[in-house]
Amino acid sequence: MDEIKKDLAKIIRSVKMNIEIEKGFGIDSIIVSKPNKANSSLLNNQHEDKKVETVTSASPFDQQTFASEKERRTKLLEELHQEVLTCHKCPLHKTRTNLVFGVGNSMAELMFVGEAPGRDEDLQGEPFVGRAGQLLTKIIEAIGLKRSDVYIANVLKCRPPGNRNPLPEEIVLCIPYLIKQIEIIRPKVLCALGTFAAQTLLNTKEPVGKLRGTFHNYNGTPAMVTFHPAYLLRNPPDKVKVWEDMKKVRDLLNELAGKNSSS
Ligand code: SF4
Helix, strand or coil, X not given: CHHHHHHHHHHHHHHHHHHHHHHHCCCCCCCCCCCCHHHHHHHHCCCCCCCCCCCCCCCCCCHHHHHHHHXXXXXXXXXXXXXXXXXXXXXXXXXXXXXXXXXXXXXXXXXXXXXXXXXXXXXXXXXXXXXXXXXXXXXXXXXXXXXXXXXXXXXXXXXXXXXXXXXXXXXXXXXXXXXXXXXXXXXXXXXXXXXXXXXXXXXXXXXXXHHCCCEEEECCXXXXXXXXXXXXXXXXXXXXXXXXXXXXXXXXXXXXXXXXXXX
16 A cells, blocks of 8 residues: 555656646647656755846946946947858858848857757848747746847858758867857856857766766856757657756856855
8 A cells, every 4th residue: 555655646746747747838738757766856955936036136336327337238239240251261151041140149158059040040030930939939938048148159150051961171160169158258157058068168078968967167158068958859758867967057057146146
């Protein structure tokens, strides 16, 4: 009888956890899975309902300084955007429809880095606007932020034909633009989405499966690695792992906000 009760309790916990994950990612359907190690750590987390407190309240800037700093960064980003628009450094400029520079808040504390524009992004000139983009928006909202709170950019600014993988020489030529974007925005936390973004930012050949789940160091900025939303669309069970990663990002942002407000 005790065994049956224990099993029932496990099933209930598993269902609850999956509801939370699916709700967090804005999905209405419920996936019931066996409890596993990853599930257990989720269940033991005491802060499931936490959200990132606010993006700006922890800012060390007063309102006026904040506004002028935002204006300064927006101007620098716009100047960089104009420069990249004329870039002919690699052949991708010939086949793209639109340059996909990046989008978001110049004062963002969290910056996402993806791989390269896909078809929808190439057509609209904005990163992460297709199905994968909609999932990224849900991931952002799951930690209590809005898409407009964060900044989103790719390693490559032009679409590789047929969505093929970026070539090493294309990355070498394009990466200075991303580095400048990061320098201007100075996010408190970076989040690399997928293999190319992670390997490029962290200068490693390790696969994303090994890199994800812990913070790495990008020039002094904590950088989380997680799966690309396009991968998640093909492998929905791995949403559990992304949810774990994003909770760490959320908790670190809250911790950093706490340090700022007390200093
Ligand atoms: S992908 Fe980057 S380096 Fe190549 S043309 Fe576009 S902006 Fe220039």
